[in-house]
Amino acid sequence: MKESNYIKLEFPSRSSNEAFARTAAAAxxxxxxxxxxxxxxxxxxxxxxxxxxxxxxxPDSIGRIAMRLRIIKGSTLEISVRDWGKGIADVEQAMTPxxxxxxxxxxxxxFTIMGSFMDKLRVRSSPGRGTTVVMQRFISxxxxxx
Amino acid sequence: MTINTAxxxxxxxxxxxxxxxxxxxRNTIRRIEELLDEYMPRDCVLDLAGLNFMDSSGIAVIxxxxxxxxxxxxxxxxxxxxxxxxxxxxxxxIDRLVPVAVGK
Ligand SMILES: Nc1ncnc2c1ncn2[C@@H]1O[C@H](COP(=O)(O)OP(=O)(O)OP(=O)(O)O)[C@@H](O)[C@H]1O
Ligand SMILES: [Mg+2]
Numbered sequence: 618m619k620e621s622n623y624i625k626l627e628f629p630s631r632s633s634n635e636a637f638a639r640t641a642a643a644a645x646x647x648x649x650x651x652x653x654x655x656x657x658x659x660x661x662x663x664x665x666x667x668x669x670x671x672x673x674x675x676p677d678s679i680g681r682i683a684m685r686l687r688i689i690k691g692s693t694l695e696i697s698v699r700d701w702g703k704g705i706a707d708v709e710q711a712m713t714p715x716x717x718x719x720x721x722x723x724x725x726x727x728f729t730i731m732g733s734f735m736d737k738l739r740v741r742s743s744p745g746r747g748t749t750v751v752m753q754r755f756i757s758x759x760x761x762x763x
Numbered sequence: 764m765t766i767n768t769a770x771x772x773x774x775x776x777x778x779x780x781x782x783x784x785x786x787x788x789r790n791t792i793r794r795i796e797e798l799l800d801e802y803m804p805r806d807c808v809l810d811l812a813g814l815n816f817m818d819s820s821g822i823a824v825i826x827x828x829x830x831x832x833x834x835x836x837x838x839x840x841x842x843x844x845x846x847x848x849x850x851x852x853x854x855x856x857i858d859r860l861v862p863v864a865v866g867k
Contacts, residue, residue: 632786639816657816657847664818668785714856722788724823726855733854 622648623687630671630680630700638684639663645686646694649756658734659694659754665727666698666750672719674702674748692758693736697751704744712740764791768798775804776842780813783821792824796831805837812843821848822855829861840864 624645628634639660646659663684670682683699705711712732717725732738735752742748764787767778775798783791799807807828811817825841832839840862844852852858 632784635784635786636782654846654850657850660816661818661847661851664784664816668818668820672785721827722820722823724819724826724855724857726819726822730819730851730854734850 621688623685626684628682628684630675630678630682630702632668632671634682635664635667635671638667638682642684642686642696646756649688649692649694650759651756652759655754655756659696662731662734662752662754663696663698665731666696666752669727669750670698670700670702670748672723674700674704676703689753693753693755695751695753696735697749699747699749701747704746704748705740705742706744708740708742766791766794766798768802770802770804773805774808775799775802775806776808776810778810778813780815782816783814783824784816784818785820788820788824792827795824795828799828799831799835803835804832807832807837807839808842809839810842811848812845814845814848817848817851819851819855822851822857825857825861 626641642663643656643660646656667682674680680700680702685697687695689695710716712728714729715725717723731752735754737753739751764781764783769776777795809825809828829839842864844863852863
């Protein structure tokens with residue numbers, strides 16, 4: 618049984634931090650010995666959650682984003698991305714495929730992609746106070762490949 | 764993000780390489796629109812073999828290019844997506860709007 622491990626990161630909502638956040642998540646996930654496909658899925662889900670905080674939570678300002686990663690149950694990666702921005706009035710509607718308040722530059726597929734790449738996706742939000750997205754992905758242990 | 768181009772009998776191929784996220788998307792769409800204005804192609808191929816990473820911001824870029832080609836009376840499609848972009852394309856279902864061709 619691996620000892621549990623975690624990291625916490627906090628950064629301003631600048632778009633240049635999107636690549637940093639997903640790369641940091643991949644580097645942390647590496648201790649679970651994921652496949653390239655699993656790593657790609659983790660980077661994509663993190664990119665979606667962090668981009669949402671940058672674009673939707675703080676549309677006209679620079680705010681604070683906190684990302685926490687931890688290993689639970691030995692081989693599951695839990696990712697949480699939190700902001701203190703605008704919040705979401707109707708979370709269920711926001712999570713519907715193609716729903717977007719973002720105009721032409723957005724496709725309304727972010728939550729759909731997070732949901733299909735992760736085993737669990739939970740969103741808590743309150744208007745004016747912020748949003749927390751918690752995702753879990755089980756990484757199957759590989760044998761004999763080391 | 765880098766974009767290399769090849770133009771051959773009305774077909775403009777755009778070779779996208781690097782990472783296409785929200786940070787890169789606005790410049791990318793602007794450069795592609797400049798290229799479409801310059802070449803006025805009949806077909807536009809988005810070759811994603813060199814694209815290491817793409818998220819939903821890339822999906823929006825692809826949809827924009829496809830719409831733009833339609834208004835110009837032409838077509839757009841995706842070729843040779845690398846593995847990670849392929850998974851994002853599958854999860855988003857845009858292959859119903861923009862065809863994906865693999866190999867040549
Ligand atoms: N952190 C957040 N703060 C406030 N609103 C959010 C947040 N995350 C998502 N939303 C809302 O939920 C909607 C759906 O999010 P989702 O990521 O699925 O699509 P999108 O961001 O609009 O488009 P895409 O992710 O495809 O670029 C957003 O348009 C926005 O209204
Ligand atoms: Mg989004």
